[in-house]
Amino acid sequence: RQPFPMAQYRQRVNVVWFKNNDLRVHDHEPLALAHQHKLPVLHVFVFDPFWFGRTRHGRFPKTGSFRAQFLVESVQDLRQNLANLNQNLCVRSGQSTAEVFQQLTAEFDITKVFAYSETLFEEQAIESEVRQVLKARSPGTQLRTVWGTTLYHLDDLPFDPSTAFPKSFTSFRQRVERSASVRPTGYEWGQADVRLQPPPKAPAQAQTSFWGPMPDLPDLGVPTPVPDKRIQLATKGGETAGLQRLQQWLWETKGLSKYVGTTDWGTPAKCSLGPDSTTKLSPWLAHGCLSVRLVYQEVVRYEALCGRTKFSALLIRELIWRDFHKLGTIAWGNDLFKIKGPCGWGNGLTWVRNDDLLQRWINGATGYPFVDAHMRELKATGYTLHLGREVVAWFMTSDLRLDWRLGAEWFESVLVDYDCALNWGNWVYFVLQQAASRQARASAPTTLATTEVLQWGAEHDPKAAFTKKWVPEVQHLTATDAREPWGAVCRTHQV
Ligand SMILES: Cc1cc2nc3c(=O)[nH]c(=O)nc-3n(C[C@H](O)[C@H](O)[C@H](O)COP(=O)(O)OP(=O)(O)OC[C@H]3O[C@@H](n4cnc5c(N)ncnc54)[C@H](O)[C@@H]3O)c2cc1C
Structure with a gap:
């Protein structure tokens, strides 16, 4: 996109900056606050290329197909819901958030930008760039963040x-x-008896193109997801x-x-x-x-x-x-993303890097059908049960001993419900901490974890229907053999 030329007259506005994690109009404090002032309100969403880059260690796509689709649908729905309130949503893609704000400050006289506050460093880095852009344009322009989520x-x-x-x-x-x-919910609307302010006029030189087209997945560099009929529940964003x-x-x-x-x-x-x-x-x-x-x-x-x-x-x-x-x-803080995790939870643990093992885990080809079933479901649909997330994560860390951050990054890439705090938090609290306490307790920790994985399979998939659904190679076997096919192999060869 070519930047718009500097506007002659800049309309005074307030801005609501929507991000990947607040795509709604109900119970939205920044939206309510922005409309409490007697100024037109510009609503903005940016498909920042940063979120479509690569993860740090595994170089996986940061946002995989299922989540990218859910995100696009959610922004589309937000635009419609704002339109129902006679408001517009300005959508930008292919530019960083800071670049978009740079342009907007050239086109409008922005008084305040309202947004939810962030606690994670990647989000905070973008927030800080926006602050700098606003300050450089006019020291009086504020980024007003409020706690939410x-x-x-x-x-x-x-x-x-x-x-x-x-x-x-x-x-x-x-x-x-x-x-x-x-x-x-919505206490801030009730308190102030807020009426929605009128939307701003698009800058004269931009008019029709100003509000911006919705990108499709190829525009974002993401392949279109292939639906899988075995999905538990198909979801639509918004x-x-x-x-x-x-x-x-x-x-x-x-x-x-x-x-x-x-x-x-x-x-x-x-x-x-x-x-x-x-x-x-x-x-x-x-x-x-x-x-x-x-x-x-x-x-x-x-x-x-x-x-x-x-x-x-x-x-x-x-x-x-x-x-x-x-x-x-x-x-x-950032200890969440470090190999030892927060509070020294991962102290004393050693990890291996083995690309072959990692690929087999990712593709559901470890040879443990109950683990493989969850990994295949995750890759094919972007979702697996909490139980499955724990099973595959424990197997990866306690049995394969692979650097747990690669597992967290793979989840980051594929989960349709990826939430940075929840994903990394569960990895360190449920998985890393457990791996360390197992090592401290057991003389042969890897054997212990494998046995548990088999036990969970028997307990939570007694008829092996779930395992057979995702690992058709074991479909012809009895439930026990489907979960533990080496038993059948041993019997066949009379081992
Ligand atoms: C390794 C690992 C990674 C995970 N990554 C994510 C993630 O990126 N995003 C995510 O939403 N959940 C994550 N979870 C938590 C949990 O697996 C999912 O929230 C749950 O499976 C979602 O299904 P549901 O909405 O039907 O849950 P429900 O049982 O209906 O729970 C309702 C809501 O409570 C919250 N919740 C439930 N369990 C947890 C939990 N253990 N920790 C935090 N919040 C929870 C979720 O927002 C969920 O939607 C992860 C769990 C593990 C073990």
């Missing part, structure tokens, strides 16, 4: 996460549940589809009445429970198409109307897990 607001926590973050999830949960409460899924799961199929906690290991046969056993809201939550407070509020409303059950408490616990990882990033 968690259930509990940062200011309501009973501890300072940067200095006194609880060491365990249980302690975190008990402290927030005891001392903090969840703010109602606030509209996210709200529909919430409505359908909670109120129509009454999914909460049979909800199985994602991190609850007590329920057997998790692989055969069907798509409604958990909410499957993660892609919409990760892209901010749904506000986590709205999900919480709906669960509380359901309880009020249909009675309190253990299932709602289970779901709220998972939402608190989400907060634990998101707020944990404040305490853990």
Whole structure:
């Protein structure tokens, strides 16, 4: 795109800067704040090429096909939802966020830019570039960031996460549940009786092209995903589809009445429970198409109307897990991405780099069908159950001993619900920490992990239906042999 020539007259505006993780109009504080001022509001989204580059260690695409498609659909839906409010969304691609703001400051007299604040270094680096651009243009122009994306607001926590973050999830949960409460959704709209301001006029020299076309995946350098019929639940990006899924799961199929906690290991046969056993809201939550407070509020409303059950408490616990990882990033900082992880969790562990083993893990060709089934599902659909994520991650770290960061980066690349804090947080808290404590406990830690992987297969895929679905090579075998095909081989050869 050619930069627009410097405008003669620059209209005064406020800006709402939407990012990959807040793609909605409901319960959106920066949007509400921007419209409290008596100025036209320009809404902006940038498909920054940075997010379509490569991961640091594994050189995987940072955003794989499934997530890229979900993102494009979500931005498209945001544009439509803003249009329903007589607003526009300015979409830019092929330029960095800083370059886009550089242009916008030439075209408009920007008073304030409103956005959610960030805690992770890549996002903060972009934020800091935008600050510099705004300051260079006019020292008075502010980037006003507000906290969002968690259930509990940062200011309501009973501890300072940067200095006194609880060491365990249980302690975190008990402290927030005891001392903090969840703010109602959209409280900032209600408080100020906000009316939407008119959209700004496109700069005279730009007019029709100003709002920008929606890119398609090839424009972003991403191949179009190939749908796989075996997917658990096909998802479409956007606030509209996210709200529909919430409505359908909670109120129509009454999914909460049979909800199985994602991190609850007590329920057997998790692989055969069907798509409604958990909410499957993660892609919409990760892209901010749904506000986590709205999900919480709906669960509380359901309880009020249909009675309190253990299932709602289970779901709220998972939402608190989400907060634990998101707020944990404040305490853990960049240690989250280092080989030893935060708090020295990975101390004493040694790792190998073996490209052949890594490729076999990625492609679901390790020879352990229960592991391979999850890895193939992940690659073919962008999703696998929490149970599967733990199984393959533990296998990769405890058995293969491969540098865990490559696993986290592969997940980053392929997951449709990738959320930096949740992905890296789960890798360090569930996987790295466990690998270290296993090593400390067991004399033969690798054998221990392998045995557990087989045990989980038997427990959670007793008929091997899930394994056979993704590893058709073992379809003709009995359930036990399908999960452990070496047994059949030994019998055939009378070993
Ligand atoms: C190695 C590893 C990597 C992961 N990476 C991601 C990721 O990038 N993005 C992501 O959304 N989840 C991630 N998870 C957590 C979890 O697997 C998914 O949130 C869950 O499978 C999503 O399915 P659901 O929406 O049906 O979950 P539900 O059981 O319906 O839970 C509702 C919501 O709670 C949150 N949640 C549930 N479990 C966890 C958890 N363990 N940690 C944090 N939040 C949780 C999610 O936002 C989820 O959508 C990861 C887990 C592991 C073990």
